[in-house]
Amino acid sequence: MITENIIIDTDSYKASHYLQYPPHTQYIHSYLESRGGKYPYTRFFGLQYLLKRYLSIRITREMVQEAKEMLEAHGEPFNHAGWMHIVEQHDGKLPLEVRAVPEGSIVPTHNVLMSVVNTDPECYWLVSWFETLLMRVWYPTTVATQSHYLKGIIREALEKSSDDPEAEIAFKLHDFGSRGVSSQESAGIGGLAHLTNFMGTDTVQALMYGRRFYNTPMPGYSIPAAEHSSITSWGKEHEVDAYRNMLTQFAKPGKTVAIVSDSYDLKKAINEHWGTTLRDEILESGATVVIRPDSGDPAAMVRMTVRALDAKFGHTINSKGFKVLNAVRVIQGDGINEDSIREILAVLLGEGYSATNVAFGMGGALLQMVNRDTLKFAYKASAGIIGGEYQPIYKDPVTDPGKRSKDGILDLVKRDGKFETLQGKEFGRYSEDSLLRVVYRNGDLLIDESLEDIRKR
Known part of the structure; x- marks a missing residue:
């Protein structure tokens, strides 16, 4: 029995999403933000815990098999070939890059706090798969x-x-x-x-x-x-x-x-x-x-x-x-x-x-008396490369303009004392004064801080 299978730490419908993206999708860029709520700012915290405890686990054949059996019996398709690609070509390490503001930072709401992009074009579907797990940073934040x-x-x-x-x-x-x-x-x-x-x-x-x-x-x-x-x-x-x-x-x-x-x-x-x-x-x-x-x-x-x-x-x-x-x-x-x-x-x-x-x-x-809507957290796709071409991705519901999501390759800067979320169009290109740091890439935690570091912010 596998004690910690991060493949199945997701929502059921995510299992079918690899079949829903347009043909020749290569890269997806998603981001996390607070869309407002009870407080005018967030104090970002808890991502290091999620990355260290969960996303640093390597995917194994046994995990893939367990997830396949469970999700197919549950009524969902399963991307067996995609997960085995991660096992065989990446030694089980997740081909994702996560950029985020330093933990402990005070950031006004409506700004990007974290972004996630796949590093292998075969694994575009992975960015959405781990929304469920990464979104839980809403709680400690x-x-x-x-x-x-x-x-x-x-x-x-x-x-x-x-x-x-x-x-x-x-x-x-x-x-x-x-x-x-x-x-x-x-x-x-x-x-x-x-x-x-x-x-x-x-x-x-x-x-x-x-x-x-x-x-x-x-x-x-x-x-x-x-x-x-x-x-x-x-x-x-x-x-x-x-x-x-x-x-x-x-x-x-x-x-x-x-x-x-x-x-x-x-x-x-x-x-x-x-x-x-x-x-x-x-x-x-x-x-x-x-x-x-x-x-x-x-x-x-x-x-x-x-x-x-x-x-x-x-x-x-x-x-x-x-x-x-x-x-x-x-x-x-x-x-x-x-x-x-x-x-x-x-x-x-x-x-x-x-x-x-x-x-x-x-x-x-x-x-305990908090929930994801206390600060209206959202994790949304904002850009993709499909067939070699840049594609903005966003939603803009007429029935609720407050849920309009951002599009573009998002970055965060502070200029003249004010935070600003930038919306670019080129994957991998970020501002020289970006406040987002690469904290995780291809299965490895790149920044490992102490609580004292975070308190000082």
């Missing part, structure tokens, strides 16, 4: 884009209210999304996409993907933190003992520990347990204790928690005139999205508290 956009919202609040925004921003949005996604793969590459912007995560698969596919030994960090089961296992009568145990185990000088505090009565937990019984232990520990209110309206709960902690622990005033709590902080991990982040920050700053006091934990909304 969308997660990275959303995360980057939220970072901008948080950064703005920090710049208004914090003494050192750059030192704080990296850990202000923590990934709790692993349990909220549909697969281990989504957790891995989606969680790593978030780490192009931030450094905090509880998604262990993201760490593994960073190590395996992006040359980064440790992409992100976490801290000891309580969950409801570890607190409530002590029983309601011993809630304070559960909290004291957290301090005993983890509240060391210079360390940080997070403790969920709404298992029974959040106000009582803050005012009696944290603010009275355990107050001196917290102050003497030298640690930062992060209280997690969790349930309830996010903005209201954070405001109540910050106010209550301020009454018990006090605050200092920073250089920008905002209050910073002593020894304690707050993290809100329930109901976090763009709207609630904006509301929480507006409430805190409106009451004179620095954004230093709060961090956010985001789960399903970060890694």
